[in-house]
Amino acid sequence: MQFLQLDFIRSDRGLQIMPEKLTNGIKAPKTLPFEFVPQEAETAVLNNPHAKATTLVDDVLDAMEASFGTAVLERVVYAGERTVRISTDSLLEICTWLKETQGFTYLADLAGIDRFTEEDRYEVFYNLVNMTKGKRLRVVIRIDEESMTAPTLCDIFPAANWNEREAWDMFGLRFEGHPDLRRMFMPEDFEYHPLRKEFPLLGVPGSMALPPQVPTGELTQDPFPAAHGSKTPWSFEEVESEDDV
Amino acid sequence: MSIINNTNFSETLKFWPRHNEAIYRRLESKHSWVENGGDGAAGDPLENEMILNIGPQHPATHGVLRAVVKLDGETIQGCVLDIGYLHRGVEKIAENKTYQEFMPYTDRMDYLSPYSNNVAWCLAVEKLAGIEVPDRAQWIRMMMSEIARISSHLIWMGVGLMDAGAVSMFLWTFQAREDIYEIFDEVAGARLTVSHSRIGGVATDLNAAGINLITKFAADFPAVLAGWEKLLNRNRIWIDRNVGIGHLSAEDVVRMGMTGPNLRGSGVEHDIRRFEPYLKYNDVDFIIPIRTEGDALARYFVRLDEMKESIKIINQCLDKLKTLQGPVRANDAKKSSSSKNEVFYSMEGLIHDFMYTDTGVAPPKGAASYHAIEAPKGELGFYLQSDGTGNPWRARMNSPSFTNLQALETMMEGGVMGDMVILIGTIDPVLGEADK
Amino acid sequence: MGQELPLQEGFLTTRVDAVVNWARSNSLMPMPMGLACCAIEMMAFAAPKYDVARFGSEAMRFSPRQADLMIVAGWVSYKMAHTIRRVWDQMADPKWCISMGACASSGGMHRCYGVVQGCDNFLPVDVYIPGCPPRPEAVIHALMDIQEKIRNQYSIEQDGIYGRDMPVVAANRPTIVTPDGEHAISPAGLYTQR
Numbered sequence: 111m112q113f114l115q116l117d118f119i120r121s122d123r124g125l126q127i128m129p130e131k132l133t134n135g136i137k138a139p140k141t142l143p144f145e146f147v148p149q150e151a152e153t154a155v156l157n158n159p160h161a162k163a164t165t166l167v168d169d170v171l172d173a174m175e176a177s178f179g180t181a182v183l184e185r186v187v188y189a190g191e192r193t194v195r196i197s198t199d200s201l202l203e204i205c206t207w208l209k210e211t212q213g214f215t216y217l218a219d220l221a222g223i224d225r226f227t228e229e230d231r232y233e234v235f236y237n238l239v240n241m242t243k244g245k246r247l248r249v250v251i252r253i254d255e256e257s258m259t260a261p262t263l264c265d266i267f268p269a270a271n272w273n274e275r276e277a278w279d280m281f282g283l284r285f286e287g288h289p290d291l292r293r294m295f296m297p298e299d300f301e302y303h304p305l306r307k308e309f310p311l312l313g314v315p316g317s318m319a320l321p322p323q324v325p326t327g328e329l330t331q332d333p334f335p336a337a338h339g340s341k342t343p344w345s346f347e348e349v350e351s352e353d354d355v
Numbered sequence: 356m357s358i359i360n361n362t363n364f365s366e367t368l369k370f371w372p373r374h375n376e377a378i379y380r381r382l383e384s385k386h387s388w389v390e391n392g393g394d395g396a397a398g399d400p401l402e403n404e405m406i407l408n409i410g411p412q413h414p415a416t417h418g419v420l421r422a423v424v425k426l427d428g429e430t431i432q433g434c435v436l437d438i439g440y441l442h443r444g445v446e447k448i449a450e451n452k453t454y455q456e457f458m459p460y461t462d463r464m465d466y467l468s469p470y471s472n473n474v475a476w477c478l479a480v481e482k483l484a485g486i487e488v489p490d491r492a493q494w495i496r497m498m499m500s501e502i503a504r505i506s507s508h509l510i511w512m513g514v515g516l517m518d519a520g521a522v523s524m525f526l527w528t529f530q531a532r533e534d535i536y537e538i539f540d541e542v543a544g545a546r547l548t549v550s551h552s553r554i555g556g557v558a559t560d561l562n563a564a565g566i567n568l569i570t571k572f573a574a575d576f577p578a579v580l581a582g583w584e585k586l587l588n589r590n591r592i593w594i595d596r597n598v599g600i601g602h603l604s605a606e607d608v609v610r611m612g613m614t615g616p617n618l619r620g621s622g623v624e625h626d627i628r629r630f631e632p633y634l635k636y637n638d639v640d641f642i643i644p645i646r647t648e649g650d651a652l653a654r655y656f657v658r659l660d661e662m663k664e665s666i667k668i669i670n671q672c673l674d675k676l677k678t679l680q681g682p683v684r685a686n687d688a689k690k691s692s693s694s695k696n697e698v699f700y701s702m703e704g705l706i707h708d709f710m711y712t713d714t715g716v717a718p719p720k721g722a723a724s725y726h727a728i729e730a731p732k733g734e735l736g737f738y739l740q741s742d743g744t745g746n747p748w749r750a751r752m753n754s755p756s757f758t759n760l761q762a763l764e765t766m767m768e769g770g771v772m773g774d775m776v777i778l779i780g781t782i783d784p785v786l787g788e789a790d791k
Numbered sequence: 792m793g794q795e796l797p798l799q800e801g802f803l804t805t806r807v808d809a810v811v812n813w814a815r816s817n818s819l820m821p822m823p824m825g826l827a828c829c830a831i832e833m834m835a836f837a838a839p840k841y842d843v844a845r846f847g848s849e850a851m852r853f854s855p856r857q858a859d860l861m862i863v864a865g866w867v868s869y870k871m872a873h874t875i876r877r878v879w880d881q882m883a884d885p886k887w888c889i890s891m892g893a894c895a896s897s898g899g900m901h902r903c904y905g906v907v908q909g910c911d912n913f914l915p916v917d918v919y920i921p922g923c924p925p926r927p928e929a930v931i932h933a934l935m936d937i938q939e940k941i942r943n944q945y946s947i948e949q950d951g952i953y954g955r956d957m958p959v960v961a962a963n964r965p966t967i968v969t970p971d972g973e974h975a976i977s978p979a980g981l982y983t984q985r
Contacts, residue, residue, distance in 0.1 A: 160482035160726065162631040189482050189724040216625075217612050218727070218734060219753040235738070237725060237753070241609070241625050248725065269612020272761045280446075290381060295439035295790060295905075297870050298374040304444055304904055311444075311451055313904025318869040321370065321876030321913045329370065335912050342915040345884055346949050370873040411874050412824065414853040419826055419871055440871040441827060443905040459900060459923075466828035510831070529838035536835070546835075547828060547924050787827045790868075 161190025164239075164246045168192065170212055171247075178204060193235075193248040198260055201251055205236070205266050214238040214247065220263070220273035222281040226307045231255045232283055236263065236270075253283060262288040280305035378423050382406065382435045404432060411440045415518040415776045418786030420760075422775070424767065431775070434767040436760060441790040449750035453715030454480045455554055455692065457750070462548035464754065465788040468507035470539070471500045471730045473552035478633055479726040479737035480554050484718040486690045490635075491681040492556035497634040498569070498672035499542065499551065500728075501665040505576070506535045507731035508658045512583075515780030519596055524583070531579055534572050541565040554716055555691020556684030566673065573669045580662060597652035601766045601778045604649055611762045614755045615733025616661065617782060620654035622647035627729035639671045651781040658783075661731075690716055715745035725753075732756055732783055756789035804947050811946045815859070815885065816938035817847040822858030822882065824875055826865025829892040832924040833864045841927035846934055855881040860937065862930075863914070866894035867907045876913050885946070889933050890916045893923045 171194055175182045181200035186193040196204055208214040219237035230252040238247050253260055262285035263270040274285045276294040282303040285291060292298065302309055302317060319329035323342050332338060410421040419440035425433040445464065449457050454476075461476040462469040474496050481488060488496075513528030536546040542565040543551035543558070551558050561569075587593050603613070605622045618625050626643045628636040644660035646653035685691040688707035697704030720743030727736030733755025742748035759782045766778050821843075825833055837843050837851060852858040855878045867875060879888070890910050893899035896919040898908030910916065917940060920933045 158482060158485045159487040160478060160485075160633070162633075164631050186723075188722055189485065191724055193723065216609050218614075219725075219736060219738065219751070221738070221751045221753075223740065223749045223751075237736075237738070241623065241630075244630060246631070267612065268610050269758065269761065272757065276757075292377050292381065293374075293439075295442035297371045297439070298377045299371050305447055309447075309904070311447055311903050317904075319370070320869070320907065321873045323913065325880040330913060333912075334908060336909055342911065342913060344915050345880075345886065371870070411871060412853075412878055418830075419874075440868055440874070441866070442868055442870070443866060443901045444903045445901075448901070448903050463828050463900075466831060525834075526839055529835060530840065533835070533838065533840045546926065547831060 158189040162246075164244050165191040167245050167247045170208075170245065173212070174204065174207075177207065191246075191248065193250055195250045195252065198251045198253065201249075201263075202261050202266065204249065205238075205263060208238060208247070208249075209266055213240045213243060214245070216241055217263070217267040217269040218246070220270050220277070222277040222283050222305070224281060224305060224307050225252075229254060232258070232281060234260055234277065234283065258282060259284045259286055261286055264288055279303070282306070378435050378437055379406070382423055382425055382433055409775070411437075415779065417514065417779055417784055420779070420784065420786055422763075422767070424772075424775075426772065429771045429773070431767050431770050431772065434764050436764055438760065438786065438790055441786045443791070445791045446750055446752060449747055451746060453712075453745040454747065455711070455715050457747075458550045458552070459548065462550055463787060464752065464791070465507070465730060465732060465735065465756070465785050466547065467510045467785055468500075468503035468731050469548050470503035470543075470551065471507075471728060472735065473550055474500050474634070475726070475728040475730065475735045476737055477552045477554050478728060479724070479739050480716060480718075482726045483722055483724045483739045483741060484554075484690060484716050486555050486685055486687070486716070488556055488685060489682045491560070491676070491679050492683040493634045494672050494675050494679060495557050495561060495683065496552055497636065497639070498669050498676070499539075500634070501668045501672070502535055502538060502569070502572075504731045505662050505665050506532055508662050509535075511658060511731075511780070511783045515777075515783075516587075516593075518776040518780055519593070521593075524587075527579075527583070531576065534568075534575075538565065538568045538572060541568055553684060553692055555687070556682070558684075560683045561676070566676070569669065570673055573666055573673065577663065577666055580659070584659065594652060596773075596777055597655060597781075598650060600651040600770065600774050601781055602648075602650045603762065603766070605647075608649075608762070611765075612758050613733070613762050614758055615729070615731070615783075616654050616657045617733070617759055617762070619643065619645050620657045621649035627727050627734055631727065633726070633728060638675075639668050641667050651777050654781045713745075717741075717743060717745050719743065727753070730755060732785060732788070733759060735788075752788075752791055754788040754791065756784040756786070757791075760784050760789055804945075808944070808946050809942075812942045812944060815946070816941040819846070819848045819860045819887075819934070819937065819941075820850050820852045820858045821848050821860045821862050822853065822855055822878070823851050824861055824863045824865075824878065826863070826867065826871065827894070829864035829895065829924045832927055833862060833891065833930060836927035836930045841931060843931065843934065846931070846938070848934060855879070856883065858882060859886050860889065860934075861886065861914075862889045862891050863895040863910045863916075864891040864924075866899060866901050867910045868905050869907055872907050872910075872913055875910065879914055885941075885944075885949070887917045887937050887941070888914050889918045889920065889930075889937065890914075891920045891930060891933070892925055893921060896921065899923060 171185055171192055174194065178200060181197045181204065182194060183197060184195040216239040217236065218239050221235060223233040223235065225231055225233055232253040234251050234253065236249045238249060239245070251260060260283060262274060264274065264287070272294060274288055275292060277283045278285065278291050279293040279296055280303060293300070296304065300318060302314060315333050316331055319331055320333065320335070321330065322328055323330060323340065405426045407424050407426055408421070409424060411419040421437040421440065423435045423437065424431050445460055448460060458473060458476060461472040464472050509528040509532050513525040516524035539549055540546050542561055543549040603621050608618050608621045608623055622645060624643065624645055629643060641664045644657050644664065646657050688711065692711050693704045693707045698708040718741040720741065723738070723740040725736055725738040727734045734753065735755055736753040738751040738753065739747050740749040763778060763782055767775060770778065823830065823833055835841060837849065843849060859882065861879060861882060863875065890896045894901055894906065895910045898906050900923065918933045918936045920929050922929050
């Protein structure tokens with residue numbers, strides 16, 4: 111039975127023009143790439159349909175270069191967004207300048223990135239917003255594995271507090287001058303920094319203990335006791351002990 | 356006598372002793388010092404302050420939020436929040452999944468409005484890879500995101516009022532949510548965690564039953580909302596519980612980086628739908644409700660008005676969708692999944708489907724971009740960095756609940772215990788999103 | 792009844808059992824350990840449409856002292872596991888546990904460092920509910936399963952043996968011996984269906 115000679119088919123993608131092969135019989139496809147070759151950022155899409163007007167901040171970046179010169183290390187444009195990489199020492203100065211003279215009073219986001227390179231392994235990005243003029247800028251600093259420290263932004267932007275704590279928790283990046291650098295999500299007893307690339311996804315067995323199987327027992331060190339055959343006893347099976355209240 | 360020096364935490368607590376010690380130490384260091392009272396040996400119990408641990412298991416903590424408060428009678432003198440009880444390392448999981456595979460995880464982040472999280476993730480990936488979304492898909496996404504906004508605000512209202520004592524509101528708002536669940540069930544196949552949005556568009560087009568359900572909901576809901584407003588807006592008890600509670604000035608909220616209705620309740624005119632318009636928000640007519648009082652009551656009115664504006668948007672979307680026909684997903688097989696017709700009936704489609712599932716969208720190496728949406732809770736953004744493969748190198752989730760919860764510590768200080776539930780409700784956190 | 796040895800099974804105890812089990816199964820007070828998205832479906836299961844009040848379980852008691860059914864709804868992180876176990880220990884006997892959803896039963900889609908791969912690693916679970924999230928009808932089905940489990944229990948004897956040494960009990964009950972001479976079911980397992 112032949113397929114009907116239709117120009118349009120109603121598929122789950124909506125109305126679509128019938129692919130040629132269905133009307134002409136089975137044909138070998140022209141190209142069949144089996145391996146994907148990663149592209150470099152320079153050949154990326156220039157006219158991004160999702161680019162926003164708020165990220166056209168070239169004037170701010172030009173003023174920044176004029177005021178700070180050598181502290182501005184790199185400017186990247188992608189998908190309409192501007193990212194500026196600055197030196198770690200000039201972070202506080204530049205952020206104060208951005209807040210006071212350029213009107214970037216709102217810190218939207220702050221986080222760390224593990225680049226997993228030999229030099230300058232970690233990156234911290236700051237997403238700053240100028241609400242009144244409608245501008246958004248990303249500032250990036252790089253931190254190397256030896257020092258693992260960066261100045262804190264809490265004095266300029268109090269919104270950075272918990273985000274820096276999260277960067278400490280997940281990457282081990284210390285922020286000098288932070289009022290309260292504790293772990294954010296993992297318990298203090300946890301010894302690793304999970305978002306580092308060498309930390310396994312399933313975690314390190316034994317890094318966190320499970321509760322005891324009976325109330326008077328010891329913490330369970332095995333993370334998968336049920337899979338290893340141990341069955342948590344019912345409460346009426348537990349033997350009464352002198353500790354029971 | 357400091358409680359820190361007199362207590363050996365490893366003896367009193369078998370689990371996480373260092374963690375709890377750090378929390379008590381932080382509570383102590385914030386203010387003068389903490390009395391170890393209670394037996395009479397260290398002093399009169401009525402003269403001492405009490406440390407109360409609230410949560411993580413507590414009916415009114417909107418999930419698993421732990422607050423350790425130092426109380427002087429009923430007044431909260433200091434508060435330390437402890438989150439992370441719902442942490443699963445979703446940013447790390449993202450580094451091991453393809454962009455499409457990660458979609459269900461975004462559902463479980465802000466699980467009160469899963470559709471908007473899906474849309475946020477899709478938009479972020481589409482911005483990173485430069486994928487254009489067909490118009491009909493954008494209108495569908497916008498309409499479903501607004502329905503998700505209503506559903507999230509319904510839970511906020513129901514649970515917030517239930518915590519304050521009015522349990523009936525919980526039952527009524529959940530009945531309204533069931534109508535929304537029926538819509539999601541019909542359109543997306545699941546009640547709560549939908550994953551309907553696909554990179555490049557949406558999974559399936561709306562059918563007549565779905566459109567009927569949405570039309571009926573949009574027609575009936577304003578009357579329901581008006582009924583609740585009649586009960587609450589001039590209700591002496593509700594107003595007294597909310598007025599003046601958790602007051603934050605416009606400078607405070609911007610300084611503390613809060614987002615969403617918390618900003619708008621204090622007079623700051625910032626909404627991502629107008630700040631960085633996405634989808635088709637430029638083509639619909641709606642206002643952004645703004646209040647200037649900055650207290651819990653102002654935020655209540657902001658969210659209530661947002662629900663009404665959402666209905667307006669939904670009606671406009673329904674009108675537009677009647678006439679706008681077209682595909683609901685981008686036609687590029689490397690950027691969005693192929694339609695089932697092609698997959699089942701053509702060899703190319705099958706291979707594309709396999710490659711798309713296996714490798715997925717592969718944005719250029721070194722590319723990085725950030726896209727934010729106005730989720731019901733605030734600015735939900737994803738900062739994605741690509742390494743050229745189908746898995747992101749770094750997927751940072753900027754969740755609004757995390758940024759909003761920072762302010763809770765300062766808001767609680769000076770309040771009384773009864774205000775705690777109102778404050779948590781007015782910030783409207785979702786711990787699944789705050790804890791990532 | 793104040794004796795050293797537990798009660799023997801007989802006509803009277805099974806009749807009393809039937810009444811006690813009927814009462815217990817129809818007045819289960821859930822303690823919702825609502826952690827994540829499954830908690831929303833659990834709230835929907837208590838909401839008017841999938842009304843759980845008709846099963847007698849309307850009174851969601853958040854205090855463990857007042858509840859007898861703990862519904863673990865949502866993924867359990869390692870940090871939260873200790874809290875859940877503490878709350879479970881504070882619950883009075885008899886108590887049952889429902890593990891709701893894929894995440895509570897086995898870790899679900901979250902196969903990563905932060906999530907305990909199933910709350911049965913530290914809790915004795917009675918009923919598992921698959922789903923992500925399970926529909927409220929599935930949770931009702933699980934509740935009915937628990938009710939059936941309760942109705943089949945030897946409640947009086949179970950209450951009598953709490954805290955006692957197992958060998959005393961084993962001496963009075965028949966044990967099932969396999970061909971190699973081993974016990975196939977643990978003595979405590981004879982009191983409930985596992």
